[in-house]
Amino acid sequence: MHSVRALMVGLLVVVVGLAGSACGSSKKASGSAGSNGTTIDAADFAFKPKTLTAKAGSQVSFTFKNTGTVEHNFSVTEANVSTDAEKGASTAVTFTAPAAGTYEFFCKYHKASQGMTGTLTVT
Ligand SMILES: [Cu+2]
Incomplete structure (x- = not known):
């Protein structure tokens, strides 16, 4: 019981982590005007x-x-x-x-x- 709960929390952290990094990279890709590579x-x-x-x-x-x-x-x-x-x-x-x-x-x-x-x- 305890371990299932730990697994669920672990999965949630992974999902949130992925969402966070995806958001961060898309922000970077759109870039601010004038950055090199734009x-x-x-x-x-x-x-x-x-x-x-x-x-x-x-x-x-x-x-x-x-x-x-x-x-x-x-x-x-x-x-x-x-x-x-x-x-x-x-x-x-x-x-x-x-x-x-x-x-x-x-x-x-x-x-x-x-x-x-x-x-x-x-x-
Ligand atoms: Cu022109």
Whole structure:
């Protein structure tokens, strides 16, 4: 009797433990905008997410994915980065974060016409 009860409690701990870890990992996967290893989507005509954060001088790398129907671009003037992605294509973007401050990232093709921009915050 006693051992059955102990087993039940043990199972409950395992189930709760699994649920807890599954929840934690899914949280991690969705990520906060701008963490290395994340993805920035470019649709017609907006970035998703529209914010990116990084530490000054650190290497920023992410997957730039064009989910739109026309070519898009990811540029940060101050970081000397300008990367194109054809429609439906994904490309790796890597650059060194500039000094602390707030910068604009943008699609050079649709910034002026569609306001396709986002904000890079460097701390
Ligand atoms: Cu664009």
